[in-house]
Amino acid sequence: MKDFLRLLSLMRPQAWWMVLAVVVSALATLAHIALMATSGWFITAMAAAGIAGVAIDFFTPGAMIRGFAIARTVGRYLERVVGHEATLKFVASLRPWFFEKLTPLAPAAIEDQRSGDLLARLKTDIDRLEFAFLRIISPAFAGLLVLIAGVLFVARYDGTIALILIVVALLAGVGLPALVHMLGATASRRVTARSAELNALLVDHIEARAELDIYDPDHRHRRAVDGVSDAMLADENRLAGLGGFAIAGVGLAAQAMLVVVLVLGAPRVLEGSLSGPELPMLALLVLSLFEAVAPLPLACQTLPGTLASARRIFSMVERPAPVSVPATPQPVPENGGLVFSHAGFTYPGAERPALRGIDLALEPGRRIGLIGPSGSGKSSIVSLALRYRAPDEGQISFAGGSVSDYDPDALRARMAVLTQHDHLFSATIRENLLLADPNASPEKLEEACARAGILPFIQAQPEGFDTFIGVHGAKISGGEARRLGLARVLLKDAPVLILDEPTEGLDTDTERRVLDAVLADTGDRSLLLITHRPAGLEKMDEVVLIENGHIVARGAPAEMMRYMDRDDPVSRPDKTRT
Amino acid sequence: MNSTRTPETNPSGNLVLIAGENVITTDRETDPRPDRKRLSAFLSRFRGTARRDLRMTMTFSVVTGLLIILQAFLVARIINGVVFQSQGIGVYATEIAGIIAIILLRFGSVWVTERFGFAAATKVMRAMRDELIDRVEKIGPVGMAETRTGETVTALAEGVRAVEPYYSRYIPASVLAVVLPVAILIVVFPLDWISGLTLLLTAPLIPVFMIIIGKGAESRNQKQWRRRTRMAGQLLDAVQGLATLKGFNAAGRMAREVAIAADGYRRDTMSVLRIAFLSSMVLEFFASVAIAMVAVFIGFRLLWGEMNFFDGLFILLLAPEFYAPLRAMGTAYHARMEAIGAAERMVVLEDAPQLAEPGGTAPLPSPEKIEIAFEDVHLTFPDGRVALNGISFTVPAGQDYALVGPSGAGKSSLLHLLLGFVKPTSGRVLVNGVPLGELDIKQWRRHIGYVPQRPRLIVGTLAANIAPGEDAPDRARLEHAVTQAHLTDVVARVPGGLDGRVGEGGAGLSGGEAHRLAVARAFYRDAPMIVLDEPTAHLDHESAAQIHDALERLLPGRTGLIAAHRLSGVVHADQILVLKGGTIAETGDHESLMAKGGLYADLVRTGAMPEWEPLS
Secondary structure: OHHHHHHHHHOHHHHHHHHHHHHHHHHHHHHHHHHHHHHHHHHHHHHHHHHHOOOOOOHHHHHHHHHHHHHHHHHHHHHHHHHHHHHHHHHHHHHHHHHHHHHHHOOHHHOOOOHHHHHHHHHHHHHHOHHHHHHHHHHHHHHHHHHHHHHHHHHHHOHHHHHHHHHHHHHHHHHHHHHHHHHHHHHHHHHHHHHHHHHHHHHHHHHOHHHHHHHOOOOHHHHHHHHHHHHHHHHHHHHHHHHHHHHHHHHHHHHHHHHHHHHHHHHHHHHOOOOOOHHHHHHHHHHHHOOOOOHHHHHHHHHHHHHHHHHHHHHHHOOOOOOOOOOOOEOOOOOOOEEEEEEEEOOOOOOOOOEEEEEEEEOOOOEEEEEOOOOOOHHHHHHHHOOOOOOOEEEEEEOOEEHHHEOHHHHHOOEEEEOOOOOOOOOEHHHHHHOOOOOOOHHHHHHHHHHOOOHHHHHHOOOHHHOEOOHHHOOOOHHHHHHHHHHHHHHOOOOEEEEEOOOOOOOHHHHHHHHHHHHHOOOOOEEEEEOOOOOOHHHOOEEEEEEOOEEEEEEOHHHHHHHHOOOOHHHOOOOOOO | OOOOOOHHHOOOOOEEOOOOOOOEEOOOOOOOOOOHHHHHHHHHHHHHHHHHHHHHHHHHHHHHHHHHHHHHHHHHHHHHHHHHOOOOHHHHHHHHHHHHHHHHHHHHHHHHHHHHHHHHHHHHHHHHHHHHHHHHHHHHHHHHOOOOHHHHHHHHHHHHHOOHHHHHHHHHHHHHHHHHHHHHHHHHHHHOHHHHHHHHHHOOHHHHHHHHHHHHHHHHHHHHHHHHHHHHHHHHHHHHOHHHHHHOOOHHHHHHHHHHHHHHHHHHHHHHHHHHHHHHHHHHHHHHHHHHHHHHHHHHHHHOOOOOHHHHHHHHHHHHHHHHHHHHHHHHHHHHHHHHHHHHHHHHHHHOOOOOOOOOOEOOOOOOOOOEEEEEEEEEOOOOOEEEEEEEEEEOOOOEEEEEOOOOOOHHHHHHHHHOOOOOOEEEEEEOOEEOOOEOHHHHHOOEEEEOOOOOOOOEEHHHHHOOOOOOOOHHHHHHHHHHOOOHHHHHHOOOHHHOEEOOOOEOOOHHHHHHHHHHHHHHHOOOEEEEEOOOOOOOHHHHHHHHHHHHHHOOOOEEEEEOOOHHHOOOOOEEEEEEOOEEEEEEOHHHHHHHOOHHHHHHHOOOOOOOOOOO
16 A cells, blocks of 8 residues: 555656546546437437327437537547556656666665566566556546446436445445455466566576577476466466456446346336336446446456556665765865775675775875785775775775765766676667767777777777677677777776776787786876786786785785785685785 | 767667767667568467467357347337336346346356457467577577567567457457447348448448558557667666666766656657547547437437337447447457567567577487587678688597687687587588587587586576576585586585575676686586687686686596687697688697697787786
8 A cells, every 4th residue: 555655656747637537537438328328318208209299309419419429539538648648657757767766776785686677677567557547546536436426317316226326336346346356466466576587587598598508408497487477377367367257247237237227117117207218318327337337347456466566666766775875975076096994894694704904095196906816805895996885894085085975976987997797788889988978089989999909809890889799798709898898998087997807808918908008098097906917017006915805915016926926825715814 | 979870870779878968769770670461470370379269259259249139129128118018017027037147148258258368369479489489599699699688578578468469359359340240230120221221331431440540550559669679678788787887977877868768668659549549539439420320310210200119229229239349349459559569579589590500300329429520611690790711620539629719710609600509601510420400409419518708697596507407406416516616615605505596686706706607517517528618718817727627627538629718728639720710720739830830829929828927
């Protein structure tokens, strides 16, 4: 219920359009009912007049029939256009809203989520929220308005029929939906969960195609996809069965009401308290009145799945951000040093801290090399620097102010960082580069690519910068992808440069050329070079060796080079030193 | 800047983050556009699987229609008797009983109609899904890299789902729209030819208008579906790259991009819906006018005494039922357009080049020893890119060969051919003398241990990732693989150890750890053929050395083909194939190639084939 109210509050900008849609919808249905009732009355009255040979005013009912027919058609059209327009606007606004809510969480607070599942939230779940108004709120309110009007009208002619009508309408409009809800709620919720699961499995099925082709010849993963899909279809089948039952049930109620009118109305016609034409009028009226009831079982059937989708969206939005944003952030200075003072960090749920007592002073113009075996905490330092996570002991400051006083996004504007998990978008080379600087001129792009050593490759492509690099850059080699990522980072104009294994996958020759070009011109920028290879370290002001989350040795490059030797005991993971 | 390109020529079809606020979403117009006939044919192709259920749903909807006629007859009789013959309701006990019986029958019939309609659609959806997933496998890993994953996922999930109303509603409605009106005409004409004629003449207007309007809506519908799949592709990419977007302060721009895409999708959807609503308004309008005409004609003839009341009321009750199935078909026509829109992406998937080697049925002879041979193999991709140009060599059983060469020389393509991810344009790849094209490809792949250049984790536990194809991986073998691949520290770190979840939605692994996990897969499989694509590319010094030790233990006795870019992966190889521009430039072992002083010696001398040299 809380989620439903929250949904309603999100719909507020469209509220008046939605109210209008409900009112028009009710009016259109009433026009339809009136059309049927008037027609029934009209021909009976005409026949009675014909038999009795008396004159009759056929202009008024004729005009009414025409008017109702037009009101019904136009009203139905308007109601649909207004209702859908409002709903789709609501849904369209939810996507960027949700994306913006996800942004502060990434990557730390959403790494337990599969991308296919997040896609399902952004796509399918938000799509499903359109039902909240179109299938649930609108028919419920419009149906209520129509029923009240219908019952009041019938009551003017026959109280008993009106009472029975209330009972039957409640049975069909509340009892039947409640039954359908009871029998289908689990299935409806499961459909929501399973469509997300299916998305996630399909993403794997496609992106891990190579692995599955070789290691899964018996199609185990395929069976999982089929299994989820079949289970979903089975649930939908159950829901469709219930839906069919409900449609038939509403029909049954309407017909039963017709019989009631005939059986109770006939004696009153005979005794003269009801005129002849009024009998078919009431009969057709109650019959068509149930058109307002017909969508209600579906509304109840849709409700659990819609609420489950809303929950999936809100549960993400409710997650606490891994890094708090200050209420009044300090302006971030243009320039400055990034300084770690005794910073420590433990991953949630981990037994051991990932980092302990890290001291690094990345002052303007200073270059620090960070070395150490994989898993020693180098990438955690990057994570802290980017403020994807906050240290749980010690301090990190930029230009003298604690990073926690800045807006994280503004702070990141001062940093150009190549991470280990640098994502290349399924787009062209140019589009990937422009991410760093949307205003970069073609010359600037070329210059960055030249420094990263990727320009000759780009120029050799028939489509040059407009070459499509495939899913996650699958159409280019690992080394090319790395250099493209590096070029992208070089495009970003920021005082702090952090490169996490920038030359991974490159041969020594290219590695040297790339590093020479990158290091030749860092000017006032400070640089943190994280590497497990010796190239470039000689150009650092300081080299820091990190093991098991703490700094075990630091010094000038010349004295630190011995740690790069494979036989040096310090780089053995089993060796601990203080 | 992007000024020289029009949206039509942008090959990638995605979001472009350009020029500050001025973000645009370009269109991937180079996609092949299947014509409407193909799309309809694609949809109808699955009809066979649902034939029985469709027949049932149509039969029962006709039964419902006939019951409606009968009920109208009985209702008209009662009202006629009560109002004009002043008879008590008791006289009509039989009719009342009949109506009650009909009501119950209608209830059952309507329910059964719905059930069979959905059952038919379920069968079609299942068949469609199976076929499309088959396609993904036939296109293969190399071919699938051409399309954004989110787009394919949308075609496979939402696209298939969108076909449901076409089968459960449109097809039954299109039959009922013929049968029931004809039945009503047969009843009405003998009673009153004027009403019959009115119905007969107005009926065709409905389908005619529907088709006229539908034509305009169809292309919009296809556009809307294209927009929908593209948006999914964009959203998945954006979510997967969210951390990178943040690092570049581009998340806000992407949010605006998402807003623009969502709004464009909304507008396209609305333009489709407007037409759908307009068409149903026209349909309702004509139906209303026609019913009103029938009512008025009847009314006046009743007034003039030219018709009896029973006939008049009976016909008036039937008139809405005459148009109901036509209107239902009009509404369901939207379902057809939806399905056609959704079918487009599926047909594109169906038309995508099936790059993967389908193989044949021949069993792999003596699988414990593998000898592979390439015979004048050429590989040209559909876009004209020449990857390999006449490759011939043989790796005798138990030997390991290394592939070296500059980036783009064709090393990965050569491995992909052997793995069956792509099939040769000409020439043959032989395994134990049998061409891959004839070989049972699944059986062949069971005998390969493969480490790709950029391994991908699969959702699930660490154990399931090391042995993805097995329901219950053997613990001892798992632990052996973990030790051999130096994955012990990862297992110790991941909560739950081997049963802990990794990959997306689980504990994160670094690039090097993911690589070692891929090596563990190869160890677990214990296969006679080992294919490695730069196995130590992403490893630090120490891990690389460990992996090399491990591989040196793994390789003896097995056949190996290893793309390598480091000397340490090459020097011990039995033979080294030096690739250049898609051909084999030289062959030999390390010593002979060094002595020869050719391309290989150059690569080594210039440091393009580095050893782990200790720093001087």
